[in-house]
Amino acid sequence: MGENDKLTEERIFDAATDVFLDKGMDGARMQDIADRATINKALLHYYYRTKDKLFNAVFEKIAGKLFSKFAPVFSENLSLEEKIRFFFREHITFLQQNPRLPAFILNEINRNPARMRKILNNIDINKLWSVLEEQHHDELVRYNITKESIPQIMTTIAAISVFPFAARGLLEAIFEKMNITFDSYIEERKVFAADFVIKALTK
Numbered sequence: 238m239g240e241n242d243k244l245t246e247e248r249i250f251d252a253a254t255d256v257f258l259d260k261g262m263d264g265a266r267m268q269d270i271a272d273r274a275t276i277n278k279a280l281l282h283y284y285y286r287t288k289d290k291l292f293n294a295v296f297e298k299i300a301g302k303l304f305s306k307f308a309p310v311f312s313e314n315l316s317l318e319e320k321i322r323f324f325f326r327e328h329i330t331f332l333q334q335n336p337r338l339p340a341f342i343l344n345e346i347n348r349n350p351a352r353m354r355k356i357l358n359n360i361d362i363n364k365l366w367s368v369l370e371e372q373h374h375d376e377l378v379r380y381n382i383t384k385e386s387i388p389q390i391m392t393t394i395a396a397i398s399v400f401p402f403a404a405r406g407l408l409e410a411i412f413e414k415m416n417i418t419f420d421s422y423i424e425e426r427k428v429f430a431a432d433f434v435i436k437a438l439t440k
Contacts, residue, residue: 246284249274253285254295258337261344262292296345296352299338306331311368317376321394322431328398329427339402380438390438397430 252274256265267288271281285291306327310320332339346353366384370377377383382390401408401423409419 245276245280249276249281249284249291250295250298253291254299257292257295258341261341262288262348265292267291293352299342300353303331303338311365311372313372317369317373317380318435321434322428324394325398325431325434326427328395329423329430332398332402333423336402336405339399343399343403382438394434397434398426401426 249270253265253270256269256273259265260269265288267281268278270291271278274281285294307324309315310324312320315323366387370384401419405419408422412419412422
């Protein structure tokens, strides 16, 4: 692929990402993407023959970017508490930088759960538990965290950081009456959420 082809493909990919985030899979049209990329529709079909193919590429890249962001969670140099704090700080910051992402991912998971299962098939859950157990055996025992309780803990932690963004419109209306800005609330949440989870685990 020549340099011009690479640049064109990148422009298409960036335009498709914007359109899919704005409108979702069902609402997006190939013409919208071509217009956003400032190319004609025929050229768009040359690079990506179908909307499904282009959407799959965009969705998998977004999901991969999200998962790769948290690789340090499995570093042996951090305590379990430090990893919880790292997750909330980085995850909430990531969502601040990509505010359309929660609604987009939740919508697409419900619309096509098979796509998320395909992505998750690349993750060895048992291996992840083995790594955590090896690195934090004593802490897991102290916090009463078991392999069986991990799904509950993981989904609770994710929900605590994702919900404010998914319900931003509602929360902003409530906060306005309390003279609280959403941005200041989110900054405080990076610490509050970690403290809340750590205290819950240590009880």
